[in-house]
Amino acid sequence: MTYKQAQAAGGQVRTRERGTTAIFYTTLEKENAAGEVEHIPMLKTFTVFNVQQIDGLALTTETVSPEATFDPVPQVENLLRKSGANIIEKGQNAFFSPSIDEVWLPERHLFSDAANFYATGLHELIHWSGGKKRLNREMKGKFGSADYAEEELIAELGSAFLMADLGIEGEVQHESYIASWLKELKNDKRYIFKAVSAASKAHRYLMDKI
Numbered sequence: 001m002t003y004k005q006a007q008a009a010g011g012q013v014r015t016r017e018r019g020t021t022a023i024f025y026t027t028l029e030k031e032n033a034a035g036e037v038e039h040i041p042m043l044k045t046f047t048v049f050n051v052q053q054i055d056g057l058a059l060t061t062e063t064v065s066p067e068a069t070f071d072p073v074p075q076v077e078n079l080l081r082k083s084g085a086n087i088i089e090k091g092q093n094a095f096f097s098p099s100i101d102e103v104w105l106p107e108r109h110l111f112s113d114a115a116n117f118y119a120t121g122l123h124e125l126i127h128w129s130g131g132k133k134r135l136n137r138e139m140k141g142k143f144g145s146a147d148y149a150e151e152e153l154i155a156e157l158g159s160a161f162l163m164a165d166l167g168i169e170g171e172v173q174h175e176s177y178i179a180s181w182l183k184e185l186k187n188d189k190r191y192i193f194k195a196v197s198a199a200s201k202a203h204r205y206l207m208d209k210i
Contacts, residue, residue: 003047011057019047047178050126070108075166075210076118082209085128087121094120096127100138103128118168119159126158127151137198150195157199 006013008013013019051057087103092110096103103124111117130137130151139151163169 003138006049006054009057011054011056013049017049017053019049021047063156071114073118073168076168079206079210080121083125083206085125094124096124097191098131101131115168119163122162123155125206126155126202135201135205153195154198157196161199161203180190
């Protein structure tokens with residue numbers, strides 16, 4: 001929650017605690033001079049804190065069973081089906097393989113809930129959208145490189161856009177790349193806007209399929 005949300009709930013963020021930068025995205029629809037509807041991305045950043053960083057909050061003791069029943073979301077299942085991607089649910093790793101043009105996802109029962117399965121699936125689907133036969137994004141960077149981190153940022157933003165449209169709430173998947181993103185933001189002020197532009201194209205490419 002944000003600092004103000006914590007205060008409104010009767011809590012107080014501890015002194016010297018550092019928050020995490022969160023990104024809020026939405027799109028505005030605007031008709032251009034030709035009468036066509038344009039989708040304009042709107043991006044806002046804000047700082048949030050974990051409840052463990054806040055004193056005075058009344059926390060519940062409820063726990064969620066890891067074996068909770070998977071509750072499918074029809075609109076997301078529809079997108080996964082109509083995307084055209086070859087999606088394989090097997091094993092324990094999530095990845096898109098450009099060489100064989102396949103999306104691999106862990107089996108559904110390995111996730112705590114449907115939302116996090118879909119968050120992972122949509123993240124990999126954004127990677128898939130950048131394949132040579134589709135949007136043809138450059139995905140040449142090695143693990144840990146700036147180029148690799150940029151593609152991950154595109155996938156995170158793109159999946160967040162899809163989740164917002166499809167009504168899914170999930171978790172950020174790749175917090176380990178935040179340091180790389182911040183470094184690039186300092187070096188190139190246009191970095192985030194380039195990533196948002198690429199993510200928006202991927203988002204629209206996939207949403208147009210349904």
